[in-house]
Amino acid sequence: MIDLINGSRIARFALLAALSASVGACSTAAPKPDAKSALETDVTPASEQKIASSDELTQDMPEPDGASGDAAVSPSAESKLSRGFISDLESALRSARSGDRNGAVDRLQNLVSDADGGFLAAYNLGALYENEGDYANAAKRYSQALSKNPDFSPALLNLVRLYIRLDQPADARKIAQRYSELRPENMTHRAVALEVDLTEGKYEEVIRKAKQILRRAETNVEAMMVMAQANIELDRLELGAAILSRARELRPNRAEIYYKLGQIRIKQEEMDDAMVLLRRAIELNADYPEAHNNLGILYHRAGDYQSASDEFSAAIASFPDYKEAYLNLGNSLKGQGEFTQAVSSFNKALKIDPKYDKALFNLGVIYLDSDIEGVDKIARLNKSIEYFDQYKAAAASKIAKDDPSDKYVREARKSIEDEKARQEMMRQAQMQVDDEGADVEDDGESFEE
Structure with a gap:
């Protein structure tokens, strides 16, 4: 069974959006029997990746100014932009999309x-840096964007989600409250x-507060x-699904809406609809990593390991x-018989999180039942035991x-003993055989011409 965790409460939507999307809108082999779920969708924080606290980010920033309002950008913000600025911004975004990062x-x-x-x-610089992992x-x-336009909610959303992903919920709450x-x-x-509140499981409280917001701004x-x-x-x-359908009517081009609807369809076992x-x-x-990842999971379930690998690779990119x-x-590569590459992928997951128990478990499994190039059987099986021991220490309770x-x-x-x-x-x-060969060579007979 594959354990799908629905929702995108810590998903990334810091994407290089076109101007029209930036203004007024948020961008946002089969498993071994009895083995644990190998595939998953949850995005958990890397334990060592910390960024400056919300206080540190804002202490040197000037007090923001600008009109308050209900929209992500005040109504006059877009009209104030010069044609030259718009052209230059679009040129910068084209450079980013074409791979000209420095440009x-x-x-x-x-x-x-x-x-x-x-x-x-500033917002799109933040998006570019986040895509590169420069958190x-x-x-x-993102903080600079908010300082320049304190009503620009997309920057606040990305900053809050970034803090959550990096396991700094206190900073996420503080910057949001500020x-x-x-x-x-x-x-x-x-x-x-x-x-x-979503990340803390306060679901009923979230619903209550969201209703309060919608009473004041029914199209929020x-x-x-x-x-x-x-x-x-x-x-x-x-x-x-009904709430998301209403959101889709208001923002038909917001990718996150389709992602969440897809997660609902997965829960309902309607996989064809989920894929669409x-x-x-x-x-x-x-550049929607969670969507690529979950589409990859559906391909993997269908046995299309190559397409699954392509989607997982896109998520990583x-x-x-x-x-x-x-x-x-790693599991899709294993499904294709690419065991050495699968091991490499599992190890890359461990490099991000050395105590990632699921990666340790799957390394234990692949060393147990797959031939790894350049590793003899006994060494491979001992490695499997080593990984399972590490897994038990990491998973603990x-x-x-x-x-x-x-x-x-x-x-x-047992396999080690059998192999020995x-x-x-x-x-x-x-x-x-060697002894019998020696006897034949020296059997006491001699010939004389």
Whole structure:
């Protein structure tokens, strides 16, 4: 069974959006029998990846100014942008999409000082840095965007989600509260603050607060998103889908809506519909790692390991620290018989999180039942035992009663003894052949012409 964790409460939507999307809208082999789920969708934080606290990020920033409002950008923000700025921003984004990273950074840095549109340049710099895994600079740029335009909710959303992903929920809450209090009439800021409550499992509270927001701003899509996710977590799937359908009417080009609808369809075992929705999410947002990952899982379930590998690789390209995607890629490579590459992918997941128990478990499994190039059988089986021992230490209290790791260790030890016995038998047989050969050469007979 594959354990799918629905929702995107810590998903990344810091993408290089076109101007029209940036203004007024948020971008946002079969498993061994009895083995644990190998594939997963949850994105968990890397334990060593810390960024500056919310206080450190804002202590040197000037007090933001600008009109408050209900939208992500004040109504006049887009109209203030000069044609030259718009052209330069679009040029920078084209550079980023074409792979000219340095050119994009240079162009965006030159635009940050623009009095009216600098917040968009800072925001997209943050998105670019986040895509590269440079979270410290991403956080600084998102904070800079908020300083320049304190009503720009997409920057707040990305910053809050970045803190959550890096296991800094206190900073996520603090920065969300700071801007919610600074701009009390900005209902989208209030909805963003509920992201932290989602991660803490306060689903009923999220629903209650989201309803309060919607009473004041009935078309606030961000409030709909968090309320839908809370209902999904509570297994109220039809209600969650209805809320998302309303959000889709308001923001038909927001990729996250299709992603969440896809997660509902997965829970309902409607896999064909889920694939369509996830593909649509990717069409709208090509750098959507969670959508690529979950589409890969559906391909893997269908036995299309090559397509699954392609999707997992795309997820990793968009989110370099996506350890779950590395784990999933390893299992799809294993399904294709690419055992050495699978081991490499599992090890990359461990490099991100050395105590990642699922990667340790799957390394134990692959060393137990697969031929690894350049590793003899006994060494391979000993390696399997080593990984299972590390897995048990890492998983600790999370290990279920029916966990199969002890059984696999016993199986590995028995296989080692069997292999040693086989090798000894072969050695004895070879010695016998050698002895018989020596007897034939020296049988006491002689010939004389």
